[in-house]
Amino acid sequence: MNIQPLLQDITDQLKEAQIKLGFAPSTVKLYYTTAALSALTGVEGRTTEETAQALSALTEASSSGLGALQILPHGERVEITIPREGVRYVHEQVEASPFLLGLIGMFAGHHHATMQDVTALFESQNAPFIRRDMPEGSEFDHVLYFPGGKPDGYCYFFKEEMGHLSYHRFRPEDARHLLGDN
Secondary structure, three states: OOOHHHHHHHHHHHHHHHHHHOOOOOOEEEEEEHHHHHHHHOOOOOOHHHHHHHHHHHHHHOOOOOOOOEEEEEOOEEEEEEOHHHHHHHHHHOOOOHHHHHHHHHHOOOOOOOHHHHHHHHHOOOOOOEEEEOOOOOOOOEEEEOOOOOOOOOEEEEEEEOOEEEEEEEOHHHHHHHHOOO
């Protein structure tokens, strides 16, 4: 079992939210399925209660700038509460990825991002990337990602509706079902 991938995922989610919405010195709650937590950490719990208990023991033994995480079962998911000091740590100590800043910047303000803009951003990273057009009727139109994980290890799914492009970011493990790579 390894808690570090979960701590990195929490940090990445907080940083993305802070780039999009700004910094607010408050606690943040994130929710994970037991399957996602198992993929991230190797913790094998049959119930959300068992998973939360196992993760609590792991986080107590680790040191992280995120502070003392509160991990509780919450229905079919596990709730992880990041304290204010952890949220502040990410804001002050974690550098934003230039790639993510560029992507989010395309969607900020009144600029209407296009797939051509997004593809150009991926091309500008000087790293191999994959662009797949999703089958007709899929939840998303396109997915782009860097197979080597550099400069970014996430899969970005894009959907154009009514002339506006939106994106969703998934860890590769969570993207498999969307890609049909089960």
